[in-house]
Amino acid sequence: MTDAEWAVVRPLLPVPAWLRGRGGQPEAYCHRAILDAIRYLVDNGIKWRAMPADFPPWDRAYAFFRRWRDHGLVKEFHDRLRARIREREGRDTEPTAGVIDSQSVKADAVVGSDSRGFDGGKLINGRKRHVVVDTLGLLLGVMVTAADTGDRAAAQVLLRQVTDAHHQLKLVWADGGYTGGLVEYCLTTFALVLAIVKRSDDQKGFVVLPKRWIVERLFAHLMHTRRLTRDYERRTTSAEAMIYWSLILLMTRRVARPHPRPA
Template identity: 90%
Template sequence: MLECDCLAHRFGNAADNGVRQPRYPTDMTDAEWAAIRPLLPVPGWMRGRGGQPEAYCHRAILDAIRYLVDNGIKWRAMPADFPPWDRVYAFFRRWRDHGMVKEFHDRLRAKVREKLGRDAEPTAGVIDSQSVKADAVVGSDSRGFDGGKLINGRKRHVVVDTLGLLLGVMVTAADTGDRAAARVLLHQVADAHHRLALVWADGGYTGSLVEYCLATLALVLAIVRRSDDQKGFVVLPKRWIVERFFAHLMRTRRLARDYERRTTSAEAMVYWSMILLMTRRLARPHPARG
């Protein structure tokens, strides 16, 4: 009887390397694994696309990436009980380059929405951006200075649904304007989510972008403004949803600063952070109904 039912154990060569025992807070529980196992993309070597059958357990590799993202370690500092760091990174890179991390993330998001009684596809969302400092490894071609936030680094542009789940992310230099990035990001999100009809935004997204969204994307961009007579911190309708999303990212240590050489890796790290959050939500028992 197999000790692990991942595809690498069932059809690959992972059985030669044994089964790892969970020991860290980021390791998936059996309930999490049971929830996500059917949602994992099928490896290319099983679909006749070449490559050798994988030699390391998929569950162990997923746990290794979760550990790295949540604890902010270097790839070469991967604990010894995980598969070798270069094999874990090769898995991360393959999923990044072939869009598999986004595919897996989107499947999880649909399941979380359905578990909460929502349709799998959203009809409304919220857009915003977050500037973060960049590490020294980030080259000058993908970093800039955000004069408003006084941050030298990169900017994460995101669209989330009304539950705060990620619909799309784009990482740019910090000096990229919100409206310029929003044109590209909203086009991508609208193409992927055909039911999306309304997106809330702050005052930084005013101007021609509103007309562009309506005429080109059939999308209503609703601006949520702060009243001139409001003083101090005020929770604004809808905008707090995306602020809560950014707060979650900042609790993920790998995302407290941008350490990635490539913007595609920075985007993948955001997806992995949300995967960690959503697998836990899926594994929770349904709330009791009165």
């Protein structure tokens, strides 16, 4: 991280329990060094044990990653950064509209059969990432499942999580894979309008579809993060945490840039 990034990031970090008088052992390494180590691993796709000597020992970085994963601290940190970016863009911190979609990726050999499957539509043996983003392309929720999990079934669970966390969300755009009973289910259960954006039958070749390109841009960023080009995580919770860390890397760079003043 640059000094400008750290100046923005430091106040947004979750406060360790031992600093709040709740017990626990003080951490031996600076948060900045640990964050840099995890960001390096996610961005470059290395193994934990291949952590360069410039960073803290790999087992300390992994212990930090695991603790933040298990206690939801990585999501808390991510959500604080997202709120800061929305404020910079002149938006309310809570979104009212979003976009949902999924991405199937190949799974590494370490991924067990209990959390992997075959996506017959994409012909991919691995896992599927289900995401909801706001209209700025910032992540609102993510769920990783086996690749053979249906989009509609996963959307019921994911949209429940997202609407519980974002009470002002009223509209979500989706592609044709989310049609059927899910539209009525969202309206009656979550008071959420699920708007289907379909591709016209007479369109040929690549066409940018309204709203759906927003979530595709997020998927493109994930595939440029080497740790996420395929799923290397044994647990789906670790796969979800890696997605949050990838977007934290993107948002810290974005929030540290000088904001252009209106003319």
